[in-house]
Amino acid sequence: MSKKKCVVFDLDGTLVDSMSGLADIAQKVIQEIYDVSPLWARTQYQQTSGLPFPFQLDKIFPQDSRNSGAVTLFDDLKEKYYVHAPLFEDVKAGLHLLKSEGYHLAVSSNNDQALVSQKIEQFDLHFDMVMGFRPNFLKGADHFRWLFHCLGLLPSDTFMVGDSLHDGRLARQSGVSFVARLGTFSKTDFEKEFPSLCSVSSFEELPLLLAKQDSSEDFVLKRSARPLISL
Missing domain, CATH: 1.10.150 (DNA polymerase; domain 1)
Structure with missing residues (x-):
């Protein structure tokens, strides 16, 4: 691999x-x-x-x-x-580890492009590409095509980390390996569509996880967070 x-x-x-x-x-x-x-x-x-x-x-x-x-x-x-929404505590250290391992890092969001760029600048995060929503440029195939073109990548070169089932579907549709971050959806929710799951307890463990896993598998990155639905 x-x-x-x-x-x-x-x-x-x-x-x-x-x-x-x-x-x-x-x-x-x-x-x-x-x-x-x-x-x-x-x-x-x-x-x-x-x-x-x-x-x-x-x-x-x-x-x-x-x-x-x-x-x-x-x-x-x-x-x-x-403007007040915080960064998860484990993110900066995790991104630093991935960058030190030589990975390109990118953001793909369906938030408005200006809002995404402002949020990344607010936290002084450094990505190779920051992609948000604009007309005819949605997260998924549009973003992946542009990413592959600009960085000279293939789908097989790429992981996507996301918290929603929709993120997983978009990754699959573009032939990109998917890592799910629990919190918005539970492990059980993901297992219904992505039956092969692996979990880590911290964002900082992503480099080891990514180094070990084959591109055909799906993974779950666990985090502590309030569930989206309050019963």
């Missing part, structure tokens, strides 16, 4: 401890605008997580005239919250 050359990270729920806060905002918006229960609103947000919020609403409430207003309210509340 050839050594992997690049690790691509999702942002929210993977590098930034923001998913519970974003779920609180989405729950409030969906509950108020669509007159549904808090638990139902939160569950629907979780089940569609990984997509841009407008795309999530299109799945939850197809062709609903209220969607544009919900997006505007969500974006307003998110902007006020997001």
